[in-house]
Amino acid sequence: MIPNASDPVELTIFQCAVHSIAEEMGAALRRTALSPNIKERRDYSCAVFDGSGKVIAMGDHMPVHLGSMPMSVAAAIAAIELAPGDIAILNDPYAGGTHLPDITMVLPVFLHGSSAPTFYVSTRAHHADVGGRFAGSMGPAEEIFQEGIRIPPVRIVRGAKLDREMLDLILLNVRTPREREGDLQAQIGACRVGEQRIQQLADKYNPRKLQTLIDDLLDYSERLVRSELRTMPAGEFSAKDWLDGDGVTDIPRKIAVLLRLDPEAGAMHVDFAGSSSQVAGSVNAVRAITLSACFYVLRCLLAEDAPATAGILRPLTLETPEGSIVDARPPAAVAGGNVETSQRIVDVLLRALAQAIPNRIPAASAGTMSNLTIGGVDPRTGEPFTYYETTAGGMGARSGLDGISGVQTHMTNSLNTPIEALEYAYPFRVRRYGYRYGSGGDGEFRGGDGLVREIELLADGQMTLLAERRKFQPWGLQGGEDGEHGIAWVTKAGTTEHTELPGKCSRQISAGDVLRIETPGGGGWGKS
C-alpha cells in the first residue's frame, strides 16, 4: 500500500496526464517530420523529466532510449544554465548521447516565474545522416571522429529564437541538410507542444503538491519493481553471449553478466565484469545503453501499464567495467552499440534470468536490428538522399506461446517504411518482402520466423550493413532449438552471381544491383 502522502487517485490522474504529454509530443514530431525514418518508422522517443532530471514519463516509443534520455538531460543541465525559451541540442555519446544519429533536444519548463526549471521535456530522434565517413552514419568506423558531427550540449534555441548559426554549423556537416533542417524543426515544435501542456497541467496544482506527486510517482514505480523482485529466488546467476565481431576484425566479442537477486531487499545487482574491452569497430556501447537494457528488462517484468519512471532503476545496482564494450570511453566508435550491442546485452540478461525464473523468460529473439543505410543522389531529382531502415526478425518462443514472426523485439519498435512511401522517396525498387519460413527455432513452442527483403537499386550509391547473429544464432531455451542465423547477399546488375556480404560492411553499389537481407529467426522454447 501507499505509505506516504498523495492519495492513489490523485497519483493516477497525475501519471496519466504526464504520460499523455509524452505521447502528444511524439505525435507532433511524427506528423511534422520529413524523413521517412521519423515520420513512417517512428524512430524517436519523447519524455518528461522533473526539475532534477529524473524521468517521470516516457511515451511508448523506443526502449533503447529508456535509460539514456535521462543522461542527455543530465548532460544538458550540467553543461548549460538553460533559461526560459532555451532549447539545448546534443548527440555526443560521451555527454549524454547514445550514438551520433540520435539527436536529442532538451527544453526546460519554468513555472510561475520560478528561477529554476520545475520540469524538462525532451525529444530524441534518429536522423538518417549526421555526416562522417559513411552515408547514413552507421558504417564500420574505427573511431568516433569518422561517425559524423559530434554535438556537445549547446543551445539551438535561445530565448525562443532559433540560433541560425548553430543550425548552419550542423547542416553544413551532413549529407541531406534540407531534410535534417525539417526534422530538427519538427523536434523543436514537439518540445514546445510538451512545454505548453506541462504548463497547463501545472496550473492545476500548487508547487509543493506538484513536487509531492512527482516524488510519489517515482516511489510508486520503485515499489512495483521491488514487489516483483521479492517474488524471485535468491541467488547469483551468470550468463554470457557473443557478438560476431566488431566490423573491423572477425574476432567474436564477449558480453558476460553476473546477476545477483536479493528478494529480501527487493533488489537486483548486475555486474558486467568479464565482458570484452572496447573494440576498434563501432559496436561499443556507452554505459547509458547498458543501463537502458537493464531498465527495459526490469520494466518487462512488471504489468504492462506500469509507468516507466526513474523509480524503476532504484532497486538496481549496475557495475560496468570502464573501457569495456558495455561502457566505452572516447574515442571509441559507437554507432552499432546502440542498435546491436544493446540487443545482445538484453539477451545476456535474459539468459541469466532464465535460470532464476525459467517460465517467465522467452528464448532469444533475432538479436540484431539488421541496419541498412544507403546514400547517393536521386537521379529523378538530382538531390542527395540517405536512407536508413531496420528489418525485424523472429521473436523468441515463450512458455505456452510461439514467438511472433517478423516483428521488432526488445530495444526497438520502429515501423517499416511502406514500400509505396519508400519508392516514392528513394531511387529503389523493393522486389520482395516476406517471411523467411522455417527460420524460427523448433521446439514445443516455435521461435518466430525472420524476414526476407530484396531491394533493387535504381541509382549508384554507398550501402552500409550493420547486422549481427551471423555466427552465433539466437538461442533456444529449455531444450528449444536455435533460430536460423541472418544472412545478406548482393546480386550485381544483369548477372545471377550472388556475393554474400559480411554482417558489417560498407560497399559501393550500382544501379541494377539487388540487395537481399534475410533476418534471423527466434529461438524455440521447450523440447519438441
Next chain:
Amino acid sequence: MRIAIDTGGTFTDCVCLAAGQLRVLKLFSTPADPSLAVMDALQQLDAGKGLNVRHGTTVGTNTMLERTGARVAFVTTAGFEDTIAIGRQTRARLYDWFAPVPVCLAPRELRFGVPERVSAEGKILRSPTDEELAALVAAVRDSGAESVAISLLFSFANPETEQRVEAALRDLGIPVSASHRILPEFREYERASTTVANAYLAPRMQSYLLNLEENIAAQYIGGRMDVMQSSGGIVPSRLAAREPVRTVLSGPAGGVIGACQMARWAGFERIIGFDMGGTSTDVFLADASAGGAERTRESVIAGVPIGVPMLDIHTAGAGGGSIARFDAGGMLRVGPESAGAEPGPLCFGRGEKPTVTDANFLLGRLDSESFLGGSVHLDRERTEQMMGQQKGALESAEEFAAGILRVVETQMEKAIRVISVERGHDPRDFTLVAFGGGGPLHACALARALRIPRVLVPAVPGALSAVGILLADVVRDYSRTVMLPGDAIESLAQEFGETKSFAELEQQGAEEFAAVGLRGVPQRTLDLRYRHQGYELNVDFDPQAPAKSIEAFHALHLQRYGFSDAERPVEIVNLRLRMIAAGEHFVPRRSELGIGDGRAAFYVERGVFLDGRFRPTRFFDREKLVPGDRISGPAMITEYTAATLLPPGSSAQVDGFGNLVIAVEDGVRA
C-alpha cells in the same frame, strides 16, 4: 414513411416521424438474428407502403470483434504475399514478453501472388499474361476461399492491372474486393488491410443486409432499406453490402449525428460528445461551423487497421460495469475488465467485485426506484459490505467509492483530451453532450475537470443514435492519391482531359447517386502537407479560388503544430470528394419557455455524496419537467435509462425542446 432502427447490444431503438413529432419505440434486441427485432418493430410502428427503413447495425462490429467473418483469399503483387500479415512489423505491446501471436484475417495458404509490377510513377513495368491470370483464378478456386481481396502495389497510382485481376476473379462467383475501389491511397499495408476487412465482412453483411431488405420489400410494398455508415452518412443497402467495411461503426455513428443535430437545434455548434455505456465510453468532437464531426482515416477495429474515413470516435475501456482494484504497487485501477450484464455489479446481487455502478450507488447517485423503472432491485447492504472489504488502505467504503469515480472520470477526461486538447481544440469553446446510461451522471464532473462551461443532456438520451440515423444525409466519400506539387493546384479545377482533376471523381459520384434516384451535391477537400512530410492536413477546395487551399493549409499547420513556413513547398497528396444528398428536413417544435422551478417534478430529498460528504439533494422526475424549469445543484434528475447529477454550484434549465442545458459553474449562463 421513414423509420430509423438502431440495433444495440441490449436494446433495438426505433424512431420515426409521426405528425411532425419524433416517435420512439424501444425493444429488446435479438442477437442471434438481429433482423427479428427489426421486423417486429416495423409491425409495432404500423409501417405501410413505400416504407424506407434506415438501419444502424452492429453486425459488422461484432463480426470483427468475434472474428466470425469469411475465409478470405488475399491477392497481391508476387513477392509481397506476406505483407498483409507482417503489417508494420511492430509489436502492439512494448513491454510484454507474452503478447499473443496476432492472427491475420488472410492465413498463409490463402495468400496469392500475381507476377506484375507498377512503379511509383504509375508506369506498368510488368503485366500478368492471360495464362498467369487463369492459373491465379484456379488456385483461388481450389483454396476454398469464400471471399477475395485484391491489393496490388501502387494500384492507387494505376489501377489497370488490378482491374484485370478483378475481372478475372469475378468468374468465381464470390465477393471480390479491390483496393483501388475500397481505398485508392498510398501505404500498401493500410490499403490492403482495409480491403481484406471488407472481404472478411462481405459474405455475412451482404446476406444480412440483402435478406433484410428483401423481407422488408416482401412485407411492405415498395419497401426498401438504407444503412448508416461509420462516416456518418447514409447509403442504400445495396451499396453498403458492396463495401461493408464502411459500416463497421454504424451504430455509434448514429449517436454522433444525433448528438450534433440535437445540439444544433438547441443552439450549440461546437460539441464534445460523451456516450458512456456499460463496458466502454465513446467520445467525439464536432464543430458544426467547421464541417461537423471530426473524421479519421487511422482507425483500428479489433486489431485491424481500417483506412476508410470514419467518424473519429475514441473509445475508452471504462463504463458503468468496469471493475475497480488495487494493483501490486497500490494504485487504484478501474477497467478495462467489466462485470458486464453477468455477473453484473455488486448491487445487482451476483457480482463479487466493485464496479463504477456500485460506487455511484453507494454514494447515493443511483436511484433504486427510477433505475430502469424500478425493475432491478439494488442491494445496498451487500454493496456496502463488499465495498468495505475491498477498500484497501482507504478510510471508508465511501472514500473508496469516491476514489473509483475520480479514477474513472480521469480516464474519460483523458479520452476527451485525446480528441480535443491533443488536437489543438480548447474545451472551453465546447458544450459537452452527455448521453448513454452513464453520461449524464458524470458529465458535470468531467466538464469541470476540462473547463467545459456547459453540458447538454438531450431530450431522448436513450434513442439518440436512432434519431441520428433518421436525420442523417445520404453521403458517399471518394478519394484519389495524386502526389502533385502545390503549384499544380489550379489544374485540379479543370474539366476533363486531366485525369487527376476532381471531374472524374465527380462523375463517378453523380452516376452512383443517380442510380438510386438521388442528386448529390459535391464537397471538395484536399489533403496537403509540406513536401516530404508524411501526414497531411485536410482543407477545403474551391474550384473558383484554388489557391485559397494553400493559404488555409499554412494557417492550420501553425495552429496545430506551432509553426508554418510560407516559403516551404507544399504537396497535394489526396483529392477528396464527398457527395451529399440532404436527409429529411425536420425541425422539432420549440415550446415557449415558462418560468418554473420544477416543483411538480420533485419527488424526494436524499443524501448524495458530493465534495467529500453526503449533502441533502433534491430528486426530480425528468418526465414531469417542462420547458423553462430551472433547477440548481445539488440535484438529481432521473429518467428511465439515465440520471443527471447537478453538483453544487451548477444549474440546469429545460429548453424549448426538452433538453437539459446545464451551466457547470456559478455565474456562467447556460
